[in-house]
Amino acid sequence: MQNFEFQNATKLIFGKDTEEAVGKEAVVYGKKLLLHYGGGSIKESGLYDRVVKSLHEQGIEIIELGGVKPNPRVSLVREGVKLCKENEINFILAVGGGSVIDSAKAIAAGVKYDGDVWDFFTGESVVTDCLPLGVVLTIPAAGSETSGGTVITNEEGWYKRATGHNSMRPQFAILNPELTYTLPSYQTACGITDMMAHILERYFTNEKNVDLTDRLCEAALKTIINHAHTVLEEPTNYNARAEIMLAGTVAHNDSLSTGRIGDWGSHDIEHEISGIYDIAHGAGLAIVFPAWMKYVYKHDINRFVQFANRVWDVEIDLNDLEKTALKGIEKTEQFFSSIGMPVTLQEANIGEEHFAEMSKKGTERGPLGNFVKLYEDDVHHILKLAK
Amino acid sequence: MQNFEFQNATKLIFGKDTEEAVGKEAVVYGKKLLLHYGGGSIKESGLYDRVVKSLHEQGIEIIELGGVKPNPRVSLVREGVKLCKENEINFILAVGGGSVIDSAKAIAAGVKYDGDVWDFFTGESVVTDCLPLGVVLTIPAAGSETSGGTVITNEEGWYKRATGHNSMRPQFAILNPELTYTLPSYQTACGITDMMAHILERYFTNEKNVDLTDRLCEAALKTIINHAHTVLEEPTNYNARAEIMLAGTVAHNDSLSTGRIGDWGSHDIEHEISGIYDIAHGAGLAIVFPAWMKYVYKHDINRFVQFANRVWDVEIDLNDLEKTALKGIEKTEQFFSSIGMPVTLQEANIGEEHFAEMSKKGTERGPLGNFVKLYEDDVHHILKLAK
Structure with missing residues (x-):
């Protein structure tokens, strides 16, 4: 057995109706956040409305960035970094599956960095700090909800690359198996x-x-x-x-x-x-x-x-x-x-x-x-x- | 399956020679700590000297409280609480097995409480906050090194009672299997x-x-x-x-x-x-x-x-x-x-x-x-x- 260090501080909130707690969990990190998500499925299912309601009940201001695609793109990550910097956002809430969470993590790292976020994926630079982020998970697959890693695709040359750091582990991850029924x-x-x-x-x-x-x-x-x-x-x-x-x-x-x-x-x-x-x-x-x-x-x-x-x-x-x-x-x-x-x-x-x-x-x-x-x-x- | 919340943020540092890192890990929490331990075994084995050396290398001032017995006693816990309050200590390092760690946890909770620490064990009061603590483990048994619980014995009537809170989980736990050879x-x-x-x-x-x-x-x-x-x-x-x-x-x-x-x-x-x-x-x-x-x-x-x-x-x-x-x-x-x-x-x-x-x-x-x-x-x- 190798020597090792292990620390996974993500708070796991698991079970029926647990997404109702998202506002209470998020408000700990401030009154403004970036809500990051994919396509229309969370709107169709009503999850989007429930999340927004819970956030508003805590008086949280929401800046939105949807449109994450499977194999999430660095172009949207760059957009997210810009949005966070312009709006002085200190917390990101990812609602979706692994692609949304990975995109949110890359944004969270990019906000703390002066160079281009893709540097983290080429090895040009390494992540040492991140914005805190939280997750409402809709797809059990990637495990990104408590991991310290992210995988992003660069459309220029179609490079798909990974990076990671312990600070990328979400602060909390809300897992309601009912959200996976559809x-x-x-x-x-x-x-x-x-x-x-x-x-x-x-x-x-x-x-x-x-x-x-x-x-x-x-x-x-x-x-x-x-x-x-x-x-x-x-x-x-x-x-x-x-x-x-x-x-x-x-x-x-x-x-x-x-x-x-x-x-x-x-x-x-x-x-x-x-x-x-x-x-x-x-x-x-x-x-x-x-x-x-x-x-x-x-x-x-x-x-x-x-x-x-x-x-x-x-x-x-x-x-x-x-x-x-x-x-x-x-x-x-x-x-x-x-x-x-x-x-x-x-x-x-x-x-x-x-x-x-x-x-x-x-x-x-x-x-x-x-x-x-x-x-x-x-x-x-x-x-x-x-x- | 029941709904649940799970969070265990303890940093596990596992393997050969890992106790050498104790000073580096502890100094994050300040330049003065209570070193809590049991009898003479850590002195005989040389572990005590190695821990003290590592702490001193980081310029940490050590206040000592040894003498923890198996089935740790509330009387020593009370002594530890007094010692911490008098010396304005903000971090406890437990070097030993479950009894030492449990005793340290009870002290950590007692320091943040105005009443008698035994109140936590009778149900008179509940733990809501603790001093941070760290562990160098010498006996694999109790699991107290990353748990949020403690069991203490009151000599008046020989009551052995448990209490717990997530804040009682140690900040770090150093586990070197070699320390268990003896x-x-x-x-x-x-x-x-x-x-x-x-x-x-x-x-x-x-x-x-x-x-x-x-x-x-x-x-x-x-x-x-x-x-x-x-x-x-x-x-x-x-x-x-x-x-x-x-x-x-x-x-x-x-x-x-x-x-x-x-x-x-x-x-x-x-x-x-x-x-x-x-x-x-x-x-x-x-x-x-x-x-x-x-x-x-x-x-x-x-x-x-x-x-x-x-x-x-x-x-x-x-x-x-x-x-x-x-x-x-x-x-x-x-x-x-x-x-x-x-x-x-x-x-x-x-x-x-x-x-x-x-x-x-x-x-x-x-x-x-x-x-x-x-x-x-x-x-x-x-x-x-x-x-």
Whole structure:
């Protein structure tokens, strides 16, 4: 187990009707805020009205910035930074899913910086301080509601890049599983894949003697697998929605990765795909992760055997560990497929035309991943396995 | 799943040599602190000198209060409160195990209160604010290093009572598994029992649809069970010590109990025993918990079957669920016994002479527990089962 520091101070407010507390939670940070959101869905659902009412009841002045798109763009982030600076805003409230929260985090960092916010994503500068922000979550997926990270896309060259800092963790995150009832099946399944991928990235590590966090990862994966089909078949099943929503947060709050170094190669490869093709992040991960597994499993067959056995209940064949490992990978792929995800690029209508470009762009700042270091050629091979 | 709020902002600093950072962490809270500790063990081990050196390097003035005993006393807490007030101390550093940390927390609350600190433990008053405190942990057991609770004993009448508040969670907790190498086997085993009991108290709930937290609890229990014998047989095995130490924190940081109501009846009964007999808390729990299980399992056989199956790998006998449930209880008792814990009062040289008194005193503020409400008679029965 590695030495580590862990601190996640986000106040989690979970359950039915909890969004009604948003005004009370936000007013602690001042009487004016930036309300950041995506498209029309929060207006259609009535959530927008309930949030505004709760904020107004606390006498909070609202400056609005909607229009966040999936794979949130740096252009809107820049607009948000300008708006905050002009209006002397000291708190940002993100109402939406991971894209909205990531956009809000980037704005929160940008406001405290004199240069261009994209500098944080190129490595030109590092985040050291942020405006405080709060979240009302509508999509369980990205785990951004308590994480210290953000992923933003630059339309100039379609670069999708990540940055992070502990100060980016929201002050509070309000999670009402009822708000997820109206999510379409496809989006629900993308979210499920995303949160599973967050755990898998942490699970596949070279670190030995990480029994507790291995088992916590397996517990979270099994829970998600158990309830995935229920939320798809019964979208208004509170209990199943609650399990999935809480699991999405646990998957990415960093408690599962204490003392270990995760991989994150599959995420980086997926960022190359969704940077160009604007495919949903979860769908991209459902395609990349099984291909990555097939490419790297020989690096540590025993870890893949443990995964197959403990997560997928595959019996360990001691005469053929490789067979056991491969069964676990097969089960993973079949599961993604069973919840309606594409598991090949072809299913997502993505051809080979940008393989070379993606492999080059993805590795231009160095190899990807930690479990196995992936160079340009490796990424190219994984993309071919994902065809 | 219940609605819940969860926030645990303690900064966890885990690993080899991490106590060297104590000065740097503490100086954030000022240049003077109360150094609170127990007996001579931290002086013998050299830890005291290393901590003092690190504090002095940051120019921190140290006011000392040692002498915390197991089942920490309110008399010393009162002394600490007086010392802090007289010296205008704004930060407390606890170096030791749960007793030292609990004592420090009570002092931290008492300093912010005009009345007698014992009021917090009788229900006369409630904690709303505390001095900030930090921890260097030497005994993995109580989980007090990131919890918001404290248990103190009043020598006048030997009352052992608990109180808590989120502000009592330490600002930082430094956990170096190497510091636990010198713990005697008995104390190590008491700690293992205590942390398992913290998880079991959370596990046995009437709340339905708590799959994620059930599985997280099971993961932590299995980890502790896996490594318990190793730390007893190889006290300087870093990897096993690290698993146990981290598990002790996870067991009681409240992440395992989100959305569910724990029981805590066994803890309350044990407090009656160790309030009178000054037996180690962990040993008391090893005696009470199996007896409690035998008394209540019929209330929800399926939960006990799940426990037997998932934690102890007992095969589910669908023709005789009760048998499966009882096997899980038997395995629990055998395990405690195997690590050197007493599992009957007799083994701890405790007779029946105070059964009536303990049952009466324990329930004088109302019934104990939540899974099954325990009245005076029930507690008496459980004590008899523990004979």
